[in-house]
Amino acid sequence: xxxxxxxxxxxxxxxxxxxxxxxxxxxxxxxxxxxxxxxxxxxxxxxxxxxxxxxxxxxxxxxxxxxxxxxxxxxxxxxxxxxxxxxxxxxxxxxxxxxxxxxxxxxxxxxxxxxxxxxxxxxxxxxxxxxxxxxxxxxxxxxxxxxxxxxxxxxxxxxxxxxxxxxxxxxxxxxxxxxxxxxxxxxxxxxxxxxxxxxxxxxxxxxxxxxxxxxxxxxxxxxxxxxxxxxxxxxxxxxxxxxxxxxxxxxxxxxxxxxxxxxxxxxxxxxxxxxxxxxxxxxxxxxxxxxxxxxxxxxxxxxxxxxxxxxxxxx
Numbered sequence: 001x002x003x004x005x006x007x008x009x010x011x012x013x014x015x016x017x018x019x020x021x022x023x024x025x026x027x028x029x030x031x032x033x034x035x036x037x038x039x040x041x042x043x044x045x046x047x048x049x050x051x052x053x054x055x056x057x058x059x060x061x062x063x064x065x066x067x068x069x070x071x072x073x074x075x076x077x078x079x080x081x082x083x084x085x086x087x088x089x090x091x092x093x094x095x096x097x098x099x100x101x102x103x104x105x106x107x108x109x110x111x112x113x114x115x116x117x118x119x120x121x122x123x124x125x126x127x128x129x130x131x132x133x134x135x136x137x138x139x140x141x142x143x144x145x146x147x148x149x150x151x152x153x154x155x156x157x158x159x160x161x162x163x164x165x166x167x168x169x170x171x172x173x174x175x176x177x178x179x180x181x182x183x184x185x186x187x188x189x190x191x192x193x194x195x196x197x198x199x200x201x202x203x204x205x206x207x208x209x210x211x212x213x214x215x216x217x218x219x220x221x222x223x224x225x226x227x228x229x230x231x232x233x234x235x236x237x238x239x240x241x242x243x244x245x246x247x248x249x250x251x252x253x254x255x256x257x258x259x260x261x262x263x264x265x266x267x268x269x270x271x272x273x274x275x276x277x278x279x280x281x282x283x284x285x286x287x288x289x290x291x292x293x294x295x296x297x298x299x300x301x302x303x304x305x306x307x308x309x310x311x312x313x314x315x
Contacts, residue, residue, distance in 0.1 A: 009067040017218045019054045020154040030210035041169045046207045053089030055153045056145035091144040106173050113204040234299035258285035265289040269296030
């Protein structure tokens with residue numbers, strides 16, 4: 001039976017995406033992205049809760065009126081244009097996790113991501129000194145509809161949330177926080193806070209990407225078919241670059257040095273992941289040498305991406 005709760009509507013074939021399907025789709029993507037830093041459980045929870053407020057009757061009346069599912073004669077019909085952007089469907093999920101995490105740091109990290117996913121991260125400490133986070137998280141239930149949504153949400157969604165919350169989620173999250181914050185390490189608090197903030201932004205980014213990918217794939221189904229399913233075969237790029245490098249002539253001593261630099265980069269690609277520097281004078285072949293390292297390193301560690309940033313203004 002198709003759920004009566006709608007998250008998105010597709011005009012060209014009048015297909016509806018249920019709230020359950022959208023939450024599950026975003027959760028699957030978000031847990032995969034967050035899993036890159038060992039936070040798959042957090043990603044799973046963020047995905048399931050991000051649009052929890054769409055279970056409210058207020059939102060359902062809005063989306064069904066806006067898409068023509070309801071007509072002006074229906075009792076639940078509303079003027080969608082008049083209330084567009086005014087229905088809060090992001091805070092309910094934030095309040096749910098905030099309460100279930102006993103208003104802890106873990107709860108705040110997840111709640112701020114959830115509450116912010118439609119408008120950028122909340123300004124938790126405002127210029128006037130007020131707590132922007134608490135102002136949002138303490139929003140009245142008549143506006144967030146948390147109680148209503150909790151009562152009518154798809155049972156699969158609720159069961160999944162309860163299952164993961166009652167497991168080892170808190171212990172796993174706490175261990176990761178200890179690694180990031182390094183409570184016992186003597187260093188300025190601003191450095192610890194920066195790492196914590198950066199970690200929060202990463203989780204927020206995972207949720208934003210997951211939400212937009214799932215929404216875009218529903219709106220244009222062909223997108224999903226174009227996304228790579230199998231791991232990237234880095235050997236293809238390696239073979240092409242190695243052919244290119246091997247074609248370079250050895251005309252003089254400088255060419256010999258360039259070749260040695262490139263070979264060293266290729267050999268170091270088997271090193272552990274980390275931050276490395278390549279200090280070579282202009283004309284030393286850094287571009288090819290660094291890309292050679294990147295391709296071999298990506299294959300060695302089964303990585304997903306190579307991001308190459310170069311200061312073109314210096315050339």
